[in-house]
Amino acid sequence: MQLMLRRVDVSDYDTIRAINENAVPDVSSITIGELRDLAQQCCDFSIAIADGQIAGFMMALTPGQPYQSPNYRWFSERYPNFVYVDRIAIPPEFKGRGIGRALYANIERVARNVAAPVVTCEVNLIPANPDSLAFHKRMGFIEVGQQDTEGGKKRVSLLVKTLS
Numbered sequence: 229m230q231l232m233l234r235r236v237d238v239s240d241y242d243t244i245r246a247i248n249e250n251a252v253p254d255v256s257s258i259t260i261g262e263l264r265d266l267a268q269q270c271c272d273f274s275i276a277i278a279d280g281q282i283a284g285f286m287m288a289l290t291p292g293q294p295y296q297s298p299n300y301r302w303f304s305e306r307y308p309n310f311v312y313v314d315r316i317a318i319p320p321e322f323k324g325r326g327i328g329r330a331l332y333a334n335i336e337r338v339a340r341n342v343a344a345p346v347v348t349c350e351v352n353l354i355p356a357n358p359d360s361l362a363f364h365k366r367m368g369f370i371e372v373g374q375q376d377t378e379g380g381k382k383r384v385s386l387l388v389k390t391l392s
Contacts, residue, residue, distance in 0.1 A: 251317040269293040284318035286331040311339040313349035350384040
């Protein structure tokens with residue numbers, strides 16, 4: 229498999245949204261308008277191309293954005309400098325092929341370039357996402373907190389990876 233990462237182009241948005249919606253509830257649903265708005269706040273919005281197809285994407289933000297995600301706000305209140313992975317999604321047919329690792333290696337480079345000492349994210353505990361929790365643990369993330377969102381419908385593990 230040939231894997232290439234590149235910045236997202238507006239022409240990718242429909243495919244990205246479809247990948248995102250197929251990954252709900254592991255990621256939150258997003259409209260095209262919300263995707264466009266969030267893309268403008270991202271420090272990095274990259275896609276992975278494998279076998280000529282979009283095989284995953286990652287959206288990440290630095291502090292100081294107007295983004296209203298309660299998880300982004302949680303990290304903003306506790307960390308002066310970070311790169312927050314808002315969402316990563318990989319279609320089932322591309323899972324287990326190193327795409328998540330490649331997207332995280334890219335965002336760690338981005339974090340180092342902006343002198344952020346940590347990469348942050350959250351993973352659902354309710355509804356449970358054990359595969360993602362195991363993946364993030366293997367990638368060196370540790371839990372620094374938990375919080376309920378969506379009126380208690382969701383509970384997330386708030387994770388941080390300290391960069392050396």
